[in-house]
Amino acid sequence: MIDQTMIPDIDPIALPAPIWLLKFLLLLTFTLHILAMNVAVGGGFVAAFTEYFGRKKKSQNHFELSRGIAKMLPPFTAFTITLGVAPLLFLQVLYGQFFYTSTILMAWPWLSVIVIFILAYYGYYIFSFRWEKLNGKRFWAVLISATMLATIGLIYVNNIVLMLTPDKWKAMYFANPHGTHMNFDDATLIPRYLHYIISALAVAGVVVIMWGMRKLKSDEQLGKWAIRYGAWWFLIPTFINIGVGVWWLIALPREFMLMFMGGNQLATGYFLVGLASIFVCIMLMFVGMNASKPIGKIMAAKLFFLITIVTMILMRHELREAYLKPYINWDAVQTEPQWGVIIIFALLLVGGLITVIWMLKKSFGKPAIN
Ligand code: HEM
Numbered sequence: 001m002i003d004q005t006m007i008p009d010i011d012p013i014a015l016p017a018p019i020w021l022l023k024f025l026l027l028l029t030f031t032l033h034i035l036a037m038n039v040a041v042g043g044g045f046v047a048a049f050t051e052y053f054g055r056k057k058k059s060q061n062h063f064e065l066s067r068g069i070a071k072m073l074p075p076f077t078a079f080t081i082t083l084g085v086a087p088l089l090f091l092q093v094l095y096g097q098f099f100y101t102s103t104i105l106m107a108w109p110w111l112s113v114i115v116i117f118i119l120a121y122y123g124y125y126i127f128s129f130r131w132e133k134l135n136g137k138r139f140w141a142v143l144i145s146a147t148m149l150a151t152i153g154l155i156y157v158n159n160i161v162l163m164l165t166p167d168k169w170k171a172m173y174f175a176n177p178h179g180t181h182m183n184f185d186d187a188t189l190i191p192r193y194l195h196y197i198i199s200a201l202a203v204a205g206v207v208v209i210m211w212g213m214r215k216l217k218s219d220e221q222l223g224k225w226a227i228r229y230g231a232w233w234f235l236i237p238t239f240i241n242i243g244v245g246v247w248w249l250i251a252l253p254r255e256f257m258l259m260f261m262g263g264n265q266l267a268t269g270y271f272l273v274g275l276a277s278i279f280v281c282i283m284l285m286f287v288g289m290n291a292s293k294p295i296g297k298i299m300a301a302k303l304f305f306l307i308t309i310v311t312m313i314l315m316r317h318e319l320r321e322a323y324l325k326p327y328i329n330w331d332a333v334q335t336e337p338q339w340g341v342i343i344i345f346a347l348l349l350v351g352g353l354i355t356v357i358w359m360l361k362k363s364f365g366k367p368a369i370n
Contacts, residue, residue: 006169007327008097014334015093017342022094023317029086031313032353034196035203036079041153042197042204043069043076044124044146046233051139061225066138068211069204070131073124073142075363077149079356081117086349095163098324102162105172107179109155120148150197157193158183164323191248198241199309205233206305209298214364227298231289234305238282256322260315267318274311277304 015022047069054062091099103110123145127138134141162168162183172181183189212226249257259267281304288297 004166004327006101006173007166008101010097010333014336016336016338018335018337019094019330019333021337021342022090026087026090026094027313027317029083029090029349031310033080033083033087034313035309036076036083037149037153038200038203039076039207040073040080040124041146041149042200042202043073043207044142044149045201046204046208047073047127048139048143048146050229051142055136055139061222061229064222065208065211065226065229067131069208070128070142072207072364073145074121074128075359077121077124095320095324098163098166098327099159101166101169102159102183104179105162105169105181106155106159106183109180109182110159113152113155116148116152120145120152123148153196154193157189157196161186161189161192164320166327187251188248191244191251194244195241195248198237198244201237202234202241202305203309205230205235205237206302208233211364213295213298227294228289231285234285235282238278242278252319256319259318259322264318264322267315267322270311270314270318274308274315277307277311281305281308 017025047066050062050066050069053059054066123141127134127141127145131138162181165186208230209227210230212223212228212230214223215226216223249260255263260271262268281301284297284301284304288294288301291297
């Protein structure tokens with residue numbers, strides 16, 4: 001028997017856009033958020049290890065790369081935040097009655113995100129702007145900041161998973177109404193979190209490869225080294241993540257796991273496309289990292305990697321819909337589209353993205369063509 005008493009009523013004000021459009025925009029902006037987050041968090045950890053290896057091996061290549069990543073971390077941290085605001089709005093519009101309640105249950109950890117974030121962001125600025133001066137302390141500066149950002153990710157995963165299980169809320173609240181809960185007793189939480197953080201390392205590996213591709217023209221030796229180094233950062237976390245993904249899958253309640261194994265055609269389809277594309281991506285990356293002209297293969301690998309990320313995000317969405325199915329009747333949700341506002345939003349989103357792409361090209365340049 002489902003206890004609906006803990007779920008607030010749906011807002012009586014009709015939704016300002018069709019549900020399909022709100023869900024599409026949620027998924028689109030979340031994809032952008034997670035990609036930026038991967039560079040900010042994964043990039044921080046890769047920079048820290050690169051500093052460590054550089055010092056151990058006394059390798060100039062490592063230091064050059066560390067300096068290169070240092071320049072990327074502050075802007076990508078800013079992108080993570082700004083690209084997080086949009087999905088936050090869509091999440092509240094679509095799933096507010098779940099998201100607000102879980103947020104209240106873990107109010108203090110949730111609010112602590114602001115403080116942790118400011119400290120981490122500051123650390124990244126110091127790492128970036130005082131790179132030379134920090135010298136021996138660079139490893140710690142970037143490692144501590146990246147760990148703080150990863151902690152924010154952990155708090156997010158706790159909340160996003162807790163909002164899926166309204167049946168737990170009542171007992172949690174009456175056991176402790178002070179808003180200090182986390183959600184670690186959910187068996188899916190750790191594999192879900194690890195899946196995100198490990199894939200952040202893989203995405204950061206791809207960013208290192210792109211950095212290497214740009215260097216090929218000015219310094220071929222450094223460029224080739226970075227392509228291989230980045231490819232290992234992509235490959236090793238990706239292999240580990242295949243195992244973690246299986247762990248997440250089997251940690252899911254049985255009916256949700258079976259959704260991806262034929263129980264739901266769409267979810268199974270996403271899963272199969274995601275699996276196929278990651279295997280093609282791995283193969284292309286292996287060939288590309290050893291090729292004398294790597295760019296074409298690596299570009300193709302990136303495309304398949306992006307397909308994998310998108311299919312994983314779609315799977316995650318199907319999973320949320322399945323969890324919340326007993327509690328939401330989408331047909332009963334009223335909508336009154338405000339097309340004028342939607343068009344302004346779409347124009348600003350496109351304009352904003354064009355500005356960001358232009359800015360990235362100006363700041364980090366284009367890859368050398370070979
Ligand atoms: C750098 C710090 C951040 C990190 C590492 C991070 C990481 C993550 C991760 C891993 C998730 C997935 C949670 C899950 O599916 O279980 C997530 C979701 C989300 N993040 Fe971030 N995040 C950060 C900052 C922010 C900020 C500041 C905002 C808002 C302004 C934001 C907005 C969101 C939203 C709305 C979702 C959920 C989207 C959905 O469930 O559809 N994030 N974040």
